[in-house]
Each structure stands twice: as structure tokens, then as C-alpha cells.
Amino acid sequence: MDRQHLLDELERIVGRDGVRHRPVDLLVYEYDGSVDGAVDTAAPTAVVLPQSTEQVSAIVKLAGRANLPVVARGAGTGLSGGAVAQRGGIIVSLTRMDRVIDVNLVDRTALVEPGVINLELSDGVKDHGLFFAPDPSSQKACTIGGNVAENSGGPHCLKYGVTTNHILGLEIVLPDGEVIWTRTAQDGYGGLDLTAALVGSEGMFGIVTKALVKLTPSPVATTVMLAAFGSLEDASHAVTSIIAAGNLPASLEMMDNLTIQAVEPAYHAGYPMDAAAVLLIESDGHPVEVSESVDEIDLLCRQAGARSMRRADTAGERDLLWKGRKMALAAMGRLAPNYYLHDTVVPRSRLPETLEAVEAISRYHKLQIANVFHAGDGNLHPLMLFDRRNPGEVERILEASHDLIHECVRVGGMLSGEHGIGTEKRGYMTLVFSENDLRAMAGLKEAFDPDQRFNPEKVIPTGYMCGEVKQLHLQAMQQEHGIVPV
């Protein structure tokens, strides 16, 4: 099938308006939210914007006939290269499938299309006293389909869990174009939990065309506290003691001084500019539970050396404190033109030594590193600040990243808490997984997608898939001027 024939067929499925193929139109799809340099960019042959499950299925079947890879894409806010078409082929952009089909208040569920924006789902059900709990920083832009693919988290997943805990079933298009609904574990269900396998599979197993999601009842009472500390060490000890004392806040976030320097002048959230670190702690639940737990957390923070404590009980005060945290990444532009964001996760009790190691890496590589992260989960987000226009800076960032990842793994940590592996961290998988572990993961991929049709060259390092030889052959073909044989 030559390129023109392919484009004609795609237009037949989704209409002329639903196909992008000019180089200028494809440029934006060469990227996701990752740092250019840490993740290779790649151009697809075409981008299609379907509006129905049937269209997605037809596109996938066509890709099978043309022997082209298929990469599903939501808002493109991912941070690990997952939505980049590494081997070219067809990008299926699901942003036009953005309907909330049904909300059921008895079941506390919503049936949504994959292009629904995370925050818009929560806003849409707010008046019913419900919300969609996963709340990644990109929630104003990212889509539910993308959340499913990456198993996204967010500040409130400390208490409420990550995306996988909120997905009850998925309509998916399989690599042969078949459409099925998956279920999850439930009383009386005699079948495999395909939903569990699909969430977090980074678009490599199936394309989500509908999701049945759980809606969480809004808590009756919520209090947010800001605790300011004179050292990072005191702040991280406070985190450990809050958790160890039996408290489970809704969220427990940390920001260091460098972050405060960026955020406070921009958003005036009320963070003390001279604090070495602040903790943003949210407690929610039954009013009596919240009141007692807030008093206890206040005491624990003071015992750990907190210099000041501030409480926000009204929605307006809470929103202001949160604004600084949620806009922290955007505020980094005040410090440097570029940043590289990591996502390693360590056991909570190893936070103090890991933060020390981050500081040492910062000094050694002469890089500014800001820390703004989900401390309660041990999920670090070191932001390495740089200017890509300076020769050698990207290389220096990558060297520092290598040291950081090794250090986190040394203390029992893992590569990614919520951003995914994609292409960015694929090369590090052998640090934490054995050959057998990777073969088991490859086996699961091959059960879903024996021809490596969906999102090839992601997550699993080269050499573990049976189909890889076939794929190398395909790649060689594709290099011939975008013309691929049937």
C-alpha cells in the first residue's frame, strides 16, 4: 500500500477533516511533554482523529493491512515519550472522542470516551458531590484515555489511589481491530482482570475507546495545612513521622526553597520565602476525624522542627495554597528556560537520604535542582533546570539523571511513580528487572499484540520480544521513502 492509497483509505474512514499528513501538521505530533534530547522525536506517516469506536477499529484494521504501527494519543502531555510514534505509522488522536456518555449517581460511575479531559470530568460531576480522584498536575489538559494508558497519579492518590483503582471496565480496540469490553475483579466474575493489565500498559495492549470510571464522593470536611521548615531534612522527617503515627492524609506534598523562589513571586500563595522546605498537607473525611488528625499532624510537624504552621479551612484559602503547588512546574520558567523532570519513587523512610543524594548530584554536576513532589508516596519530582541553548547542558542533564536513577534504585526505589517508562526510561529497565521479569512482561504484550502493532519500542528494552526480528524487517521497509509493502 503506497502512502497516497493509505491516506485515501484513512479519509474514507474518518473524513477529510480527520486526517493530518502535511509535514507542518505532523510537527506537533513528533513530541509529547518530554524533554527534547531525553526522548527522540519521530514523525508519523499520518495522524487520524476518529470520532467513534467503529472508526478506531477500521483504522486499526487498515494499519494491519498496511503493516504499519499504531500509536494512540490523548493530549500529548505525557513525560516519557509514550505518545511519540517511534517507528512512524499512524497516530490515532482520540481528542475528538470527548463525550461523557452517562453518569450514574447510584452506581457512582461515569461512562466516558477517552478524550474527556480529566478536570472537566470532575467539574462536571461536582454538583452531585462526586469527583474523579486521579488528579495529575496536567489535569486541565490531559485526557482520561491518557490517564488509563499511563496509570496516572497526582497529589491525592496518597489516599485515593492511582488511576487503576478507579477504572471499572474498558472498551478497547485490540490490535486485530476486534472490540471488546473488559471487566475488573468483582464478586461473581469468573474471568481474568484484563482491565488490570490494560491500565498502565502505555497504549501497547489496546486502544481505549470508552472507560467506565468510578466517581468518588466528595469528603464532608477538608483542611489544608502549610508547614514551613528550616531544612529539607526536618521536612522529610516530618513526613515519615506523620505516616508512621497512623495518619493517612489525602495528600502530603513537599516543595523546597528553590521551588518556593519560583512559585511565590508568581502566585502569592503565601509560602514563606525563607523556608528551606514547606509541606502542603491535606486531611479530609469525617469532620471529627479531620479535626483530630489535623491537631495531631500539627503537633508532629512542630516536633519535627516546623518553624510555622498555617491552616486553611475555607475553599478560597485552600485553593490559594494549592495554586502554588499545582502551578509549580509552570513557574520554573522564572528560574531557567528548560527543566527535566524525574519521577523516581523510593520507600518513604529513605526520603531524607535520597534528598541528600539529590543535593550532592546537584553540586557535582553544577546543576540547579528544584524539588516539588509527592512526599507522602515517596514519589520524587526533581526538576533539573537548564538552558538547552548552552552547549553540553543536555548531556550534563542526562549524566545527572543517570546518577539520580541509580541512587534511587540503590535505596530500593523504582524508575517511575506515575509518568511511565515510554522510551525515556526504557534503557533503565534492566536496572530493576531481571531477564525473566522482562520476559514475563514481554509475554503479556505478545498475548495482546503478537505482531507488535501497538506502540512499538516502548517500555520493554530490545531483545525480549519474539516479534522483534519481524519489526526490524518492517522498519527497514519503512525507511524506503514512507512506502511500505502489504
Next chain:
Amino acid sequence: MVNHTLRSMNVLELVPGVSVEQVVRPDSSAGVSDFIRDAGAASQTVIPFGGRRSLATANETETARWGIDLGGLVGIVAYEPADLTLSVRAGTTVAAIQRVLGEAGQELPIDIPFPHQTTIGGLVATGFAGPRRLRSGSLRDLLIGCEFVRGDGLLAKAGGMVVKNVSGFEIPRFLHGSWGGLAVITSVNLKVTPMPRADGTLRAMFDDLGSAIDMARKLVAADPSIEACVVTSDPEGVTLSARAVGRAGAVTAMIDSFAIHATTSADRLASAASRDHWQSLVDRYAENDSSIVLALGTRPRDVEALAIEAEAILGPVGGSMQVSPALGSVRIALPGNSGQSVEAGRAIGRLAVERGAVYVLESAPAALRATLATWGEPPEGIELMRSVKRQFDPADVLNRGRLFL
């Protein structure tokens, strides 16, 4: 073939109706792997088991087979209270785990039948979740990693010992509820939680099932912090049980607010009495040798109609039912193995299918299994599930013929 056999006998009845010719009890994951490889090479089938609590939930098969007893894989691998994480070998009982966690003021927030027999590996494999799933989630939500041996003998792990992790595919949660058809779980890593400081229950009696389910819905809608809420219907009557856990002041306040909704006679249970009440509730609806047990699942919006129809069938034969309205879950227990009970079990299974619900026949005599499929209707995506089975267990060594796969 390596001789792994530690205990061997002609025929060993694991539970009534499930016999094996040979049992091994490995004391290491590598031993499990060796044994499964050998079973594959000898074209044998293997039934893995822990506390034997769920072995009867299976299709009957005549295949010659070996048993693998995971009871040799016991003990805590790693437990760091400050991290709220635990790694434990699969044959460890849930009661033993809760004891260790309890010493540090922590727990697994799950309510499961017979915790002194039930092993953690068995629980992951069967995917059972009790009424606390309403707020605290199931073991699926607590699972952060595991080690397993596939049906082809490959010994591997997935996940880790951190509470949030997207490094690699989600094999641990995928194995949850896979009934030992893909792999034998040899150890599991779990999130644990602080033990609630107080525990309370409001128990209210009702004249009819519909009113009790209606109140359950109101309670769940009024208070998102409610830990569990079930309605039981048995020969003694209809009872609603609503549970609150947390700090003492909050639990008292919640039970008070539940009581405001109760229009009928109600009593309150606190601390150990509350815990014991819920333990007996889950035990009563678990698989056992002398009764028929069915688990039904549907959408919460459809559960009331399903439960009322099922009640009409089980009432005349002295059966009982536990409904979790907000979870869409109905558990049925029918006494003995009489012809009437068998007929009622069959009628309830068929009712579930007709109403678009799912069911699993957890415990039943041969007469019922002969006319009602153990695992309900084949699930959507069964071909994909079989494709996964072929990848994990190409020679169909694990639980051949016993499962839905």
C-alpha cells in the same frame, strides 16, 4: 526428572471432590519453578493450593494431576512499618500477617473468611474481597508487587516495594483473581494501613429486604467515610449492618448519624464485638463442605431487583443472602445438598444470567455442577484470555480444565 516429592501417597483428597496423586511442598520459589517445569515435561497437570479454602471452586476434571502445597513458603520477607509496606511469602496465613502488623499498630484493611486458614497467595489468586472493599478497597488495591512462577516454570517478579509505581506492566494486579491459571504466586508485596483506633457497627432489623437496601443506599450516600454496609436476609429476618472505623470520636459520631436513619429497632456493637460480627458475616457466606455458595455481581442500580427475586427463591429452602448494595454484590448460602437446595441454586444462577449479572458457583454438589456452569457465562474477551493463558502456561499445566480459561 528431579525428585521433589516430599510427601507422596496414592491418592490424597485435598478437599471433598478434589484429589491428587502426589503432593510436593517446596520451601523455595526455585523449588516451585523446578517442580512446574518437571510437571510440564511429564505432561502432568498441577493444582496449586494454600489453605485449601477455595479448591472446590472449580470445574470437575478427571485428569491425573499433581498438587503443589504452598504451605512451605511462609514468613515475612520484609516489613518496614515506617514505609507501610510488607513483603510476605505466599503460604503465610492472613491471620499470621495481621498478627505481625498488629504489633506495629497496622493492618491489611480486608475482611475475609477464615483468616487462620486462608493464605495471602491464595487470597490474591482467588481475588476475594469482603464488605470493607466499599471504602478500603480489595487486595487488588493493596498489591504493589509479587513474585510468581508461570506455567512454563519461568520464575519472575513484577512491581516493587514502593507504594506508587508504573515501572513495567501491571502483572501483580492482573494475577489477582486469575485463580492459579496463569502462574503460581510465591510472594506478594502489599501496602498496609494504620490500624483504625476504633471500630463500631450499627445493626438494624427490618421487615423486608427492599426497605433495608433502601436504608443502606441512604447511609452510603450520606457519609462517604462509611467503611462497610451490608444487608442480610436469612430465616431469622432481615438485618442491616453498617460499620465505621477510625478515631473514637469520629466512629461514635458516625454511628450516631447512622442511627438517625434507622426507623426500626437497632443495636450498636463496639470494638471486638463489632469486629467479631463482621468476621461471622463473611465466614457464613464462604465456601464450605456442606452448603451451596454462589457469588453474584451486578451494577449497584440493579442489585435490589436481583436480590428480591433471589430472596423469593432461597426463602422456601431456608437459604440466606448477604447483599452489599453499593458494591453490587450478592452472596448466597443454601443449606445442605438437598434436591430442593440444588434446584434453588440452579434457579438463582439462571436468574443472574437472565438479569445480566455475573455469578460464580463457589461451592456445590456434583448434581448442581452438572447443570449449572461453575464460572457462569463465558466472559467477553475469552479468546484474549486464552491467548494470555497460552503465553504464561503453554502446556496447560496449571489447573487444567478447572477454570474459566
